Amino acid sequence: MNINTKTLLKFFEKIGRSFSVRALRLGAATRLFYLILIYSADSFKRIHLTIREIYFTGVMSLVIIIVSAFFVGMVLGLQGYYTLQKYGSSEAIGVLVALSLVRELGPVVTALLFAGRAGTSITAEIGLMKATEQLSAMEMMAVSPVARIIAPRFWAGVIAMPILASIFSMVGVLGGYVVAVPIIGVDEGAFWSQMQANVDFRFDIVNGLIKSVVFGIACTIIALFEGFDAPPTAEGVSRATTRTVVTSSLAILGLDFVLTSFMISG
Amino acid sequence: MSNSIISIKDLSFGYGDRLLHKGIDMEFPRGKVSAIMGGSGSGKTTILRLIGGQLKPTSGQVEVDGTIVHKQNRDGIYRLRRKMGMLFQHGALFSDLSVFENVAFPMREHTNLPENIIKDLVLLKLNAVGLRGAAYLMPPELSGGMARRVALARAIALDPDIIMYDEPFAGLDPISMAVICDLIRSLNDALGATSIIVTHDVAETFSFADYIYFVADGVVAAEGSPKQLMASKLPFVKQFIHAEKDGPVPFHYDAPSMKEDFAL
Numbered sequence A: 001m002n003i004n005t006k007t008l009l010k011f012f013e014k015i016g017r018s019f020s021v022r023a024l025r026l027g028a029a030t031r032l033f034y035l036i037l038i039y040s041a042d043s044f045k046r047i048h049l050t051i052r053e054i055y056f057t058g059v060m061s062l063v064i065i066i067v068s069a070f071f072v073g074m075v076l077g078l079q080g081y082y083t084l085q086k087y088g089s090s091e092a093i094g095v096l097v098a099l100s101l102v103r104e105l106g107p108v109v110t111a112l113l114f115a116g117r118a119g120t121s122i123t124a125e126i127g128l129m130k131a132t133e134q135l136s137a138m139e140m141m142a143v144s145p146v147a148r149i150i151a152p153r154f155w156a157g158v159i160a161m162p163i164l165a166s167i168f169s170m171v172g173v174l175g176g177y178v179v180a181v182p183i184i185g186v187d188e189g190a191f192w193s194q195m196q197a198n199v200d201f202r203f204d205i206v207n208g209l210i211k212s213v214v215f216g217i218a219c220t221i222i223a224l225f226e227g228f229d230a231p232p233t234a235e236g237v238s239r240a241t242t243r244t245v246v247t248s249s250l251a252i253l254g255l256d257f258v259l260t261s262f263m264i265s266g
Numbered sequence B: 001m002s003n004s005i006i007s008i009k010d011l012s013f014g015y016g017d018r019l020l021h022k023g024i025d026m027e028f029p030r031g032k033v034s035a036i037m038g039g040s041g042s043g044k045t046t047i048l049r050l051i052g053g054q055l056k057p058t059s060g061q062v063e064v065d066g067t068i069v070h071k072q073n074r075d076g077i078y079r080l081r082r083k084m085g086m087l088f089q090h091g092a093l094f095s096d097l098s099v100f101e102n103v104a105f106p107m108r109e110h111t112n113l114p115e116n117i118i119k120d121l122v123l124l125k126l127n128a129v130g131l132r133g134a135a136y137l138m139p140p141e142l143s144g145g146m147a148r149r150v151a152l153a154r155a156i157a158l159d160p161d162i163i164m165y166d167e168p169f170a171g172l173d174p175i176s177m178a179v180i181c182d183l184i185r186s187l188n189d190a191l192g193a194t195s196i197i198v199t200h201d202v203a204e205t206f207s208f209a210d211y212i213y214f215v216a217d218g219v220v221a222a223e224g225s226p227k228q229l230m231a232s233k234l235p236f237v238k239q240f241i242h243a244e245k246d247g248p249v250p251f252h253y254d255a256p257s258m259k260e261d262f263a264l
């Protein structure tokens, strides 16, 4: 056996290992998801825990969501106007802003911001709880950490995400309005009436909400799993936090493509 | 019913393929303070986790109050755990709850006691560890010794039959150490509980434990009362008690021969 076969073998071994590690982690994450569903009844009995988490994940993300939404809406207004006026249809700016926000940018940008703001703090918090043996201590007190810690955070994320996305879309529309009507001088009546006439409740708003619920599930599961799975060291927790952002972002964009293609074809 | 509340029989366990414990037998008699001693990484904490049912033995068994731990389902294990209190190495207090809420936690989870009774009980437990005045502090505001005492109050919140201590003295100043020592003995006797202490602090342990097990290389290397062990001629026990650098436990971690490593 010469050197080349050996290095080749090592190379394939490495690929194989990284695949099997990922497959194992995916399996473990699925198992966590399953456990969360099982223990949800238990944790709904202590609904105040979920409400508290909605406050921490949702309300704390409000500022960043509102500020970002306002800027995104204003940029949409500018860019949209620039393109539309070439075709002489600058009154359609309201529709363009609203549809971009409700169908795409609202759910997607909210989820990306959520992953960065709330997802990381969930991972760090759970990772730290694990590293300081708080989860073990809870288990030894015959209390399930999944019911008490994990499931409330999961439901809080799933509930908070569509609400945040809706707020994002609303504030974004307002941002677009500020640029289009008072600054550029598009007709106010046309701005709102075209929007009202062309945004469909079922196909635009409901689909957008469905997206954000799916993103909410994905983001929180990823954040919770990374925290739960983090090696109990400072370095382990910090790596897990990074992975939360990377994995959530990829998952959001990938899922967005899949969901959009189903929604457009269906 | 036997005199032991916990008996470990021919217990083997390993995290991976390598066995950490290779056939351990231990008995923990009711009402006594027993200690498990051994070097770092000898698997002492792991024994406590096996007793608590957080891990399953590879072979052999742990029996708690007549029930074989690893044969229980989740509910059975949770029932057993309600008889146990465990003090974790660094306290493991819930960082988002106040001292009061930390101690109240097991009561709120496992009883339906009204608020005013919970309040009395919590303050009583905190009083027992001398920290009634710290009830409304948050865990980050506590010193290491105080955190350990709060964790102790939480561990005894439901008056357990068994109290397990994982390195209760590690990282404490001599005064806090003496306080914890005193508490372990007095709580054990006041609650009529059985205590198991995992530690490598020789002086403290020998001063108040009733029975001591030494674990090394996955087996019980020596056991006996402090008196018997002090008189022991076993080289390992002598090395450990007198903290000698050289002896059966080598200074060097297993390594290839010098010749290989330095390519001599």
Ligand SMILES: Nc1ncnc2c1ncn2[C@@H]1O[C@H](COP(=O)(O)OP(=O)(O)O)[C@@H](O)[C@H]1O
Residues within 6 Å of the ligand: B015, B020, B038, B039, B040, B041, B042, B043, B044, B045, B046, B047
């Ligand atoms: N969850 C785990 N997974 C893999 N190995 C572990 C785990 N916990 C502990 N170990 C290993 O088992 C050995 C014994 O650990 P432990 O029981 O904590 O020892 P001790 O408490 O006596 O210091 C150590 O070498 C440690 O690295």
Ligand SMILES: [Mg+2]
Residues within 6 Å of the ligand: B044, B045, B046, B166, B167
């Ligand atoms: Mg240990």
